[in-house]
Amino acid sequence: MEQIALILIYIHAFFGGIGLLAGLISIIGKKGKFYHRKSGVVFSVAMFISALIAIPITLLPNHKNLLLNLLSIFTIYLVISGNRILRFKKHHTLGTTDITITIIMGLIFFGMISIGIFYRVQEIPKSTLFFFFGGFGVMATIRDIKLYKTFKTNPRGYLSNHIGKMSGAYGAAVTAFLLAALDSSTLWIWLTPSIITLIFVTFWRRKIT
Template identity: 45%
Template sequence: MEQTIKILIYIHAFFGGIGLITGVGSIISKKGTNTHQKLGKLFSVGMLTSSVLSLLICWIPKHHNLFLFLIGIFTIYLVVSGNRAIKFKSKNKADLFDKIISGTMLLLSLVMILIGIYCVLNNITNGILFVFFGSLGLFMTVKDFLFFKNVSKNKNNWLQKHIGKMIGALIASITAFIVAGLGIGNLITWITPSIIGALYIIYWNQKTNYKKISDKKADL
């Protein structure tokens, strides 16, 4: 049994490594190019495979880890939602699948926050992390539903949604490498990549907003 678990962990790490490398490559490559798109697809496959395997590993006896299980689901949400954001470039309405993805993550985010509050009040490890990532998930999913409410008016925000979600998934990959790969699992290493990633997302949001304003002026 342990040998099987080791194999699963190695496969999980292998695909996580593919996600990390191709994710960094997709950031470096020019947005919208063939290279960027191919690296993005490899990144998605790597992260989804690695995350699904992590869900299985977290429920194996002696390897139970509720926090990593929820983070795995969070990563799957980010990758799937980030890829589906591209579809809003041409469609004017969120379908049931979009709402199920965001709705499921919203409920799980609330669960993470409640678990985190309980852990903090009872001095249990990872309480702050549950609250932090639960709040992040809640923020993202609430924004999803605000976007879904009136897609036609917010249609041009598809790029911001795509970049934000995919960068979020890359942050998860980098964090996993630092915590699991390098064995550095303190609070700072868990949160710092998310803070840096958030700043990068803000930079891209401002850049795309500036482009929208420039395009509008050009049309006048």
């Protein structure tokens, strides 16, 4: 079983590395241009595969980690939703898939907050992280719902949502990289990439509005 876990970890790390590099190119590249779009596609595919593989890894013996498991699901949501939101630019419509994703993830995020409450009551470490990521996810879900309702009056809302989702996915990738590279799981390693991502997203959202 450990050998299987090791193979999965190597594959996960390989695609995670590709995602980090492609994401950086996409961030540096001029928004909407060739390199931004192409590197964005590579980033999305690589991160989806990496996060998907991380889910079974975090369920295997000696590698169980509920928080990383949920963070992987969160990353998949950000990548899928962040790409699907671009459909609004052309179609101006909301599909059943988008509604389903939003509802399911909203429930998962509330579940994370519930776990945080349970951990806090039981005095289990890292309850703050469940509150933080669960709360962040609930905010993202609310932003989705607002976009769905106000898109016709705010046609550039999709762009703000896209930037937030893809930046969040990149922040999650950086978090996972730091956890592995530094072989540490302190609160600041978990939160610092998210805080920097929040500042970055806030800057760009103000720039495009």
